[in-house]
Amino acid sequence: MAAAVLVSLLMMVVDQRENHLESLRSTLSVVVAPLQQIASLPASSGAWLSETLSSRQRLQEENQALRKLNLKLKGQQQKLVALEAENMRLRDLLDSSLKIGDQILIAELIAIDLDPYKQQVVINRGGNSGVFEGQAVLDADAVLGQVVRVAPFSSTVLMITDPSHALPVEVNRNGLRTIAMGTGRINELELPHLPNNSDIQVGDLLVTSGLGGRFPPGYPVAEITQVVNKPGQPFAHILAKPSANLERAHEVLLVRTLTAPPAVTEGTP
Amino acid sequence: MTVTPHRGGLIILATFVLALILTSLPLPESIRPFRPAWCSLVLIYWCMAAPQRVGVGVGWSVGLLVDVMTNTLLGQHAMELAITAFITIKLHQRIRLFPLWQQAVGILLLLLLEQLLSTIVMGAIHQPASALSYWASPFVGMLLWPWIYIILRDLRRRFKVS
Known part of the structure; x- marks a missing residue:
């Protein structure tokens, strides 16, 4: 004993x-x-x-809706190709590290419950599919979390709302950088380190800033829902609602950023 | 002293497997805190009914599996279940004679102790569970105890587990 x-x-x-x-x-x-x-x-x-067991009619309706969505997304994609090319050219001009793009792997959530006091989910891809620890996980709308544990055929994802999770973000409107911390409540993030006079409003979109090195930059994270300035306190009390469907997601995307290997310049040791 | 061969190890194993499955069965978000500690309940029963078979070692191993399954700190549930098994074995002669409702109150105390140990561990790693519903699970376990007891007792008698 x-x-x-x-x-x-x-x-x-x-x-x-x-x-x-x-x-x-x-x-x-x-x-x-x-x-x-x-x-x-x-x-x-x-x-x-x-x-x-769903009816033929429902399937047809769903099919039609998906077709429409596909058309719309394809339209947006056309613009994206041109923008990406432009981005590459500009990056070339600036001589900054070239981002080739993100490789995406689709995984499904396994419906099991873990410890109810941690915000974690299990997905059906693991080390055998090339998942690695620290990989960013998205759902269809926004960032969901990161991989914390990899088994051969499954892996555990820590969601951004877990109290032990912090995520470097920036405000999409003006590039204000800060850190979004989980609160332990699903559907709520906290931004504890912004001073009272910072330029942030309800409705602002937060995107990943890519500063931590874990998450690729530019993916949406959350929307500001509440900004309370307390005159006596040094920091404002700011809450945000994650844009991802943290409690309803079925399929998630695992992102791996592909960066070109640093160019070897001659003569340098 | 006669040596009686052990019987029904498979039944004990099967009940623990079922308890482990119930531990990770998905529940709606709102009632997740109310999930009873299935493994503890099953462990307490077998420690009471077959203390020569199930004890601290089994409790510890099952707890380790619970830790892997729910992705908690390795050793957290192992420690709790080992302590639960120890106390139950120490008191099994007495608890066995209690009427069911009194047993249920005893079980409540054991489950509350487990929950308390969990809070201490979670507090030590800075992940405190603040909600009041955290303390609901032992009460659900207490309410379920009479049924679990009867079901497992019938299983034990039927398959003559000893």
């Missing part, structure tokens, strides 16, 4: 501070994975049933 408690305490300390226990965790996750598969069965079979 005392031994069990001691070993547990030791493991907790090591797990919190070091990474030595990752191999143990991934070994045990092989045992646990089938159970998680079974636990996710009711939800996934429900989705399968509703798709199989």
